[in-house]
Amino acid sequence: GAFGILAAHVPTLQVLRPGLVVVHAEDGTTSKYFVSSGSIAVNADSSVQLLAEEAVTLDMLDLGPRRTWRRPRRSWWGQRTRPRGQRSRSESRPTRPW
Structure with missing residues (x-):
């Protein structure tokens, strides 16, 4: 999930x-980065260390041709949902009591 870091934040x-990742500088400017993965440490003195596997500014992202295919929808049982009239494997399973 998302979280914000303020002065005197609990070390974490x-x-x-x-x-x-949005960085708010002391002069009021903001910088936005896309981060692929990494870790963040908030120290007792309110300093922050952010280690990213890959980080790029948003203007560096290429949002050109994207994949248009989608994975098959899945039911809450985990099987692919089937069109009406076709029997699925979930119909042979017992129903949940709740």
Whole structure:
């Protein structure tokens, strides 16, 4: 999930998933980066160390041709959902009591 870091933040160590990192500088400017993965450490003196596997500014991202295919939808049982009229393997399983 997302979290923010303010002055006097509790020391912590977190793992970063792919996503957006926004850095607010003391002069009021902000910088936005896409991070593939990494870790972040907040120290007792409110300093922060962010170690990223890969980090690029948003203007460096190429959002050109993207994949248009999608994975087959899955039901909550984990099987692929089938069109109406076709029997799925989940129909032979017992129903959940809740």
